[in-house]
Amino acid sequence: MKGYNPQEIEEKWQRIWDERGIYNVSEDPEKKKYYVLEMFPYPSGRIHMGHVRNYTIGDVIARYKRAKGYNVLHPIGWDAFGLPAENAAIQHGVHPAKWTYENISQMRQQLKRLGFSYDWRREVTTCDPSYYKWEQMVFVRMLERGLAYRKSSVVNWCPSCETVLANEQVEEGRCWRCKSRVESKEMEGWFFRITDYAEELLDGIEKLRGKWPERVLTMQRNWIGKSVGAEIDFPLIEPVDGIDALRIFTTRPDTIFGATFVCIAPEHPLAERLVKGKSQESEALDFINRIKKQSNVERLAEGLKKEGVFTGSYCLNPLTGETIPIYVANFVLMEYGTGIIMCVPAHDQRDFEFAREYGLPIRVVIKPEKEELNPESMRAAYEESGIMVNSGEFSGLPSEVGKEKIIEYIESKGIGKRKVNYRLRDWGISRQRYWGAPIPVIYCDRCGVVPVPDDKLPVELPLNVEFTGRGGSPLAKLESFVKTTCPKCKEPARRETDTMDTFVESSWYFLRYVSPDFDRGMFDREKVRYWLPVDQYIGGIEHAILHLLYARFFTKVLRDLGMCELDEPFSSLLTQGMVIKDGAKMSKSLGNVVDPDDMIKKYGADTVRVFMLFAAPVEKDLDWSDEGIEGAFRFLNRVWRLVTDSLSRIESFKGVRPDPNSVSDSARELLVKVHKTIRKVTLDLERFQFNTAIAAIMELLNSTSRFEIKGEEDVPVLRESVETIIRLLYPMAPHISEELWELVGYRETLVDKPWLEWDGKLLESESITIVIQVNGRVRSQIVMDSEADEDEVKRAAFSDERVKSYIAGKEIKKVIVVPKKLVNIVV
RNA sequence: GCCCGGGUGGCGGAACUGGCAGACGCAUUGGACUUAAAAUCCAAUGGGGCGUUGCCCCGUGUGGGUUCGAUUCCCACCCCGGGCACCA
Helix, strand or coil: CCCCCCHHEEEEEEEHHHHHHCCCCCCCCCCCEEEEECCCCCCCCCCCCCHHHHHHHHHHHHHHHHCCCCCCCCEEEEEEEEHHHHHHHHHHHHCCCHHHHHHHHHHHHHHHHHCCCCCCCCCEEECCCCHHHHHHHHHHHHCCCCEEEEEEEEEECCCCCEEEECCHHEEEEEECCCCCCEEEEEEEEEEEEEEHHHHHHHEEEEEEEEHHHHHHHHHHHHHHHHEEEEEEEEEEEECCCCEEEEEEEECCHHHHHHHCCCECCCCHHHHHHHHHHCCCCHHHHHHHHHHHCCCCHHHCCCCCHHHHHHHEEECCCCCCCCCCEEEEEEECCCCCCCCEEECCCCCCHHHHHHHHHHHCCCCCCCCCCCCCCCCCCCCEEEECCCCCCCCCHHCCCEEHHHHHHHHHHHHHHCEEEEEEECCCCCCCCCEEECCCCEECCEEEEECCEEEHHHCCCCCCCCCCCCCCCCCCCCHCCCHHHHECCCCCCCEEEECCCCCCCCCCCCCCCCHCCCCEEEEEECCCCCHHHCCCCCCCCCCEEEHHHHHHHHHHHHHHHHHHCCCCCCCCCCEEEEECCEEECCCCEEECCCCCCCHHHHHHHHCHHHHHHHHHCCCCCCCEEEEHHHHHHHHHHHHHHHHHHHHHHHHHHHHHHHHCCCCCCCCHHHHHHHHHHHHHHHHHHHHHCCCCHHHHHHHHHHHHHHHHHHHCCCHHHHHHHHHHHHHHHHHCCCCHHHHHHHHHHHHCCCCCCCEEECCCCCCHHHHHCCCCEEEECCCCCEEEEEEECCCCCHHHHHHHHHHHHHHHHHCCCCCCCEEEEEEEEEEEEEC
8 A cells, every 4th residue: 555645645635625616605695604814815925834724723623514505605815006016116126916926826835735625716816906996986985974084194104215104114213125214204194084983993802802812802992092081171361363272081080189290292282372471481392292293103112201391381270279380291192082181190190299399399189098199299190089178169089089070070060071982093004005996086286186087986006116125206207197187177186195094995805705707896795785794704913903903803894884784894803823933033134034945845744734833722822843744744644544454454444334332442442532523623623722633633543543353343343433434534634644545436526415413312321430439639540431420430439449448447427429420538 | 002812841832700720732761663764553752759660849030928729710920922102
């Protein structure tokens, strides 16, 4: 018999699966649907071990669910827009389109070589105009509804690349590409109003509890950063430009009697007006300008040092009626709240530090339960709740109650209102880059911003551009693209040359898979109704916030545009850990990269898959081990050998059911093991515990290899065990399983075979080993019939010789019997 | 600082809902096969002890608690990983 030759059999089965199109699915109202999706890859050139792990997990789930009778949708595509393509163009003169499509065709071959069960007819590529056309149309709808808008804001600017960088593209204050220092710059750009959905996105998190990893939910919750409080007016002593009060935001209205000064952000337009004509003017303006020049990164890096300068202006504390000073301070953020805060040094650590630095009064207004606070000797602010003191008519109230009372009071006086703030900012989607979906708007001197009409979509990305890496986006320099006519007045106009953030494409690709060729809209609504939501989404933890939050937001927008009925796109989320080597992420610079192709060449796809699943639980990081993959290869070889070695013995027993009552004891034991393994593997696959599922198959393999046939009636047991191993292994290592299945005499492929069921009766009727403890320590074991009642078990326990020696001459205080498990005798 | 995870042999890891800690794999050691090696197979492998082939004690980050019984539950602390970090 031939040895295990993975190259040969893997190619064979991949061809057979492909020819028969066995993974192609369509809607079937008779069957329960299951949509399993892995995060699609960026076509960087070659797949890496992280992809292999991600897609192997998805493939096991897809094959298992299919065997369980589900109509399984399992698609793949390409997140094909992005900066690396443009860099390749700048550095090597290859056009981004050519580079991207060549990478895709290479990576597609690699995925096929791993035997993943995709419906390849549904492949989507986001840089294709037939894909981004729909995204542009949605952009226009959003624009019409005010969900997309243009504004000026402070961005990260790389002076060398002459482009904006997203926050995540800034590493320690430097450009991730050219390492030059990033500057802050005010720029116009397009935004999606994700903040309108802050509350719903937060609510949704509660509904995803238990189905998404808690960590991801926590990260999203923090990112949205809801805080409840109030906005309150602090009247100015001298009004400026008709403004007679400063509106502040606070989450602690209960501490307002302790507000001894007010701070304003340096970027706040009022800051400069407040200092005008004051003796502090030049000093204050110097400070404001110095802080404004710092990039966000620098300002955060300088971090803990609180700095400020007195404006020379005063306002009133609206509750105490006291006159208090107004400062400009570096720790106040323009983007959050109103950009102005009331400062309560006794009960806020930042205000406390600032007050100590500048000698401002500290007044205690919240008293802790037990201790007394002394403003002179306090070393830190008291930020917890307590009893209100020095707070006029509110004194004596618990601070939590006082918070409500003060809000009611200021609302009744018309000097403020209850207010909820979010840390979440609107999503800036403009990129001064070429390789992305053009933003479909036209600027007309007469009509202003005009969206491109639907019948003129898509705005195709022109391919005849030059890549110099200098002077901004190549699009802006392409006159034939920029020059156009206004759709409204037909006069000459200019096109927007920014492209969309690539996270926009990945915010809806999972919807496009249901009808990839649909040309009357983004997707076929009926098909979305059938397939969505995604039942199981699988990907790396690195997308915990960005992609997963954007996709949730975009789904809700599409719903509100009346395009679908979906609230949440991904019912369940599985985040797999990274693949690392020698304790570090695989990277070229560390020289610890393991190439999947090399491993496939050496061991075959099945071995690579099995190792990925066996080496660690899915959520944890997986440390690559050369010895480990050898072990996986050995395991498959042993399976191969078991089957081929037993072939002649079991060949003529096809379809013969073993009779548990007439087989030898060891055969019966094996048969029980077979069914226990079916149960274990099934339950493990349901919970995505692939490592223990494989361990269970290994155990069964060991038992079967050791098994010796005692008589003719034992042979069907051996056969059943062999067949079980093949079939349980199938979702993880499909090629070898198919080949061995054929070898043991079957013509139909395993793809079509329903999943195995275990025989519950066989497992129940077993005799059971019961552990006997004396004082909680294991002292003996007895074998009992599983039907035995408590008294029988007790009697057997007391008559056990070893137990007798432990309890001899001692008083029995208590006997605990756990049915079918153990007896504990306390003496 | 705050919020999540997580600490189990030499290593990756297992243990249902409180019930035999260390499944399975790797590595190591010894043996078989071989002229030899590789491959393969068999055996041992948490620590310590002894009357040494069978048994005893200790042992799941540390210290306490609940319980007949704790890797599992509760309290306090230590360490590691990740996220957020002047968000008022």
